[in-house]
Amino acid sequence: MSLDSTLVGRTFPATPPYRVSDEKVAEFAAAVGQEYAPGGAVPATFPIVLAFAAMNDFLDTVGVDLSRIVHGEQKFAYERPIVAGDVLSTALTVASLRQIGGNDIIGTRSDVTDADGTLVCSTSAVLVHRGAAA
Secondary structure, X not given: OOOOHHHOOOEOOOOOOEEOOHHHHHHHHHHOOOOOOOOOOOOOOOOHHHHHHHHHHHHHHHOOOHXXXXXXXXXXXXXXXXXXXXXXXXXXXXXXXXXXXXXXXXXXXXXXXXXXXXXXXXXXXXXXXXXXXX
């Protein structure tokens, strides 16, 4: 099933608030082979935790099975560093959509905001939704 081009420009509801804790950052750092000391710098790729939750919500909403997705690209653009104690939410917007060879190429932007609604980080991703013949 190909996705409908009317998804382009649509922003999906934000994820529930996520409290960044030293414990969660340490778990993430260990998973990606980095060290983290409480109060230290949060790994630059940590927002993927939030962006992945927003992506899963998006895929569930539009009826796409995660097993049919290949992650093609990910970028992060920071307004300020994330620190333990932040309470963050993420809203995903479909930035682009095109079909190639029976596959959907989905460009997304996820804005990570703090409890005040201030932008902390934007992530962009390219997702390949494999078509039925893949």
